[in-house]
Amino acid sequence: xxxxxxxxxxxxxxxxxxxxxxxxxxxxxxxxxxxxxxxxxxxxxxxxxxxxxxxxxxxxxxxxxxxxxxxxxxxxxxxxxxxxxxxxxxxxxxxxxxxx
Numbered sequence: 001x002x003x004x005x006x007x008x009x010x011x012x013x014x015x016x017x018x019x020x021x022x023x024x025x026x027x028x029x030x031x032x033x034x035x036x037x038x039x040x041x042x043x044x045x046x047x048x049x050x051x052x053x054x055x056x057x058x059x060x061x062x063x064x065x066x067x068x069x070x071x072x073x074x075x076x077x078x079x080x081x082x083x084x085x086x087x088x089x090x091x092x093x094x095x096x097x098x099x100x
């Protein structure tokens with residue numbers, strides 16, 4: 001059973017890590033666009049932004065339904081990043097307990 005479960009948990013851990021990086025890049029890009037550092041008329045920037053929006057926004061919408069905005073501050077990316085971190089820690093603990 002551990003022969004199948006441990007690699008599956010490692011794949012899930014890697015997917016969560018990739019999602020965390022996508023969230024970080026999405027956040028930085030949104031700040032750069034908000035402060036007019038990058039131009040959204042650039043085809044590459046627009047393509048990357050749209051791709052990241054399609055990846056990140058579904059998870060953020062679920063969080064935004066539960067957690068209200070604080071004025072103009074949207075804390076849903078912070079909550080999503082924290083949830084990813086907690087899930088990764090649970091996976092690491094599960095892998096450690098299964099490998100004994």
